[in-house]
Amino acid sequence: MTGVYESPKPRINASMLAQYIGRPVSFVGRLEKVHPSGKALTLSDGEGKSASVELNDPLDEELSGIVEVIGMVSNKGTIMAVSYTQYREDKISFDLELYNEGLKVLHDFPQHYPFEVSLSG
Amino acid sequence: MRLLRAQCVVRMSVTRTTVALHSKYGEASTGGYTQSPGGFGSPAASQGGDKKGRSRAQQIVPCTVSQLMSAVQAEDVFKVGEVEIAQVTIVGVIRNTDKSTINIQYKVDDMTAAPMDVKQWIDTEDMGVDNSVIPPGSYVKVSGNLRSFQNNRSLVAFSVRVLEDMNEVTSHMLEVVNAHMQQSKPQSMMGGGAGTNMMPTAHASMSSTGSYSGASMMLVNGLSANQNQVLSLIKSCHEPQGISMQDLKQKLSSMSVTVIRQIVDFLSNEGHIFSTIDEDHFRSTDNEA
Numbered sequence: 001m002t003g004v005y006e007s008p009k010p011r012i013n014a015s016m017l018a019q020y021i022g023r024p025v026s027f028v029g030r031l032e033k034v035h036p037s038g039k040a041l042t043l044s045d046g047e048g049k050s051a052s053v054e055l056n057d058p059l060d061e062e063l064s065g066i067v068e069v070i071g072m073v074s075n076k077g078t079i080m081a082v083s084y085t086q087y088r089e090d091k092i093s094f095d096l097e098l099y100n101e102g103l104k105v106l107h108d109f110p111q112h113y114p115f116e117v118s119l120s121g
Numbered sequence: 122m123r124l125l126r127a128q129c130v131v132r133m134s135v136t137r138t139t140v141a142l143h144s145k146y147g148e149a150s151t152g153g154y155t156q157s158p159g160g161f162g163s164p165a166a167s168q169g170g171d172k173k174g175r176s177r178a179q180q181i182v183p184c185t186v187s188q189l190m191s192a193v194q195a196e197d198v199f200k201v202g203e204v205e206i207a208q209v210t211i212v213g214v215i216r217n218t219d220k221s222t223i224n225i226q227y228k229v230d231d232m233t234a235a236p237m238d239v240k241q242w243i244d245t246e247d248m249g250v251d252n253s254v255i256p257p258g259s260y261v262k263v264s265g266n267l268r269s270f271q272n273n274r275s276l277v278a279f280s281v282r283v284l285e286d287m288n289e290v291t292s293h294m295l296e297v298v299n300a301h302m303q304q305s306k307p308q309s310m311m312g313g314g315a316g317t318n319m320m321p322t323a324h325a326s327m328s329s330t331g332s333y334s335g336a337s338m339m340l341v342n343g344l345s346a347n348q349n350q351v352l353s354l355i356k357s358c359h360e361p362q363g364i365s366m367q368d369l370k371q372k373l374s375s376m377s378v379t380v381i382r383q384i385v386d387f388l389s390n391e392g393h394i395f396s397t398i399d400e401d402h403f404r405s406t407d408n409e410a
Contacts, residue, residue: 005216005230005235008232008234009232011232011294026232066287068214070232085214085258087260087287087290088260088285089287091285092285092286092287092288094288099288099290099291102291102294102295103294105294105295106294106298109302111202112297112301112302113297113298114185114187114188114191114233115187115232116187116233116234117187117191117234119191
């Protein structure tokens, strides 16, 4: 699924998952649960809603706090993640609620924050 | 006597400096050039200006990789919609690194497009600059110049800084939208003055290159251009039950139902309109003769 890296990956929250089925997305949320197998996670977004994430390979490290995953949204609304990035909070904590508000602004003004490249001249 | 004279001279020079400073920074400027604080205005430095083409776009503009890739190039000027860009900032995560003796090349992913090529020259003599490679998975803010070479767009960075506060991701998102909205107005606006020319919202083409200039940040009566347009339509209807959502949709073909609904909700909350026979009919609270 290397296509995901090269594609635009709209930033979404849990409420938007249904609209992005079959498309690559990036999702930032707080780690709530890790499945014992290490291959599935539950993240909560800035509105407190949850998203399920499935990983290709089991986690080989301790994850906590804020995690960003990128991947395709499955028919069931879960994110099939191809990679994850931990947001550092060693110096300053991340305001997830504010990020959620920012995310809504992006979607309100797609003309000023395009998640696509338009080929011109 | 000599002391007094000396004091006068000092006082005069202080005053002169103060006046000069005031006119330079546009506080009470009567004819000096105004320069908006924060370096966001184009430096109208000397009389006559530097005519060498590069004098115009001297602002550093927060952008997305998608905007940089979509920018239209005319000779050596890049434009995103109506915004001219040269120096830009992007915020993204490093996916790839490649170091040589003379430069470090990164691929930075900000989720809006494929990761962007970023090149940072290594200054071997400048010991003050940290030339160690930043590892993949790190979020960075890149400041640099957009370049195009053989149809390949890249950034030549003068700064690649690791983010210590991840809230900069959020602030960059907002700064990008803000910068491109503000600058979609005519270039003659400096310092963000409100209400000089009202941008017509009629031709709101939602093209993805960002040339849409409708939803500007200018407020007239405390309302945006879109909000004013909806309100005027509602005011213009003199039926007792008011104007219907249907009519609004028909007359405002450039606005989506969602946007109209949002605006109507806002106007209602602010007390400009009220609903009548049902949720889809509105009248203005102002009694227009």
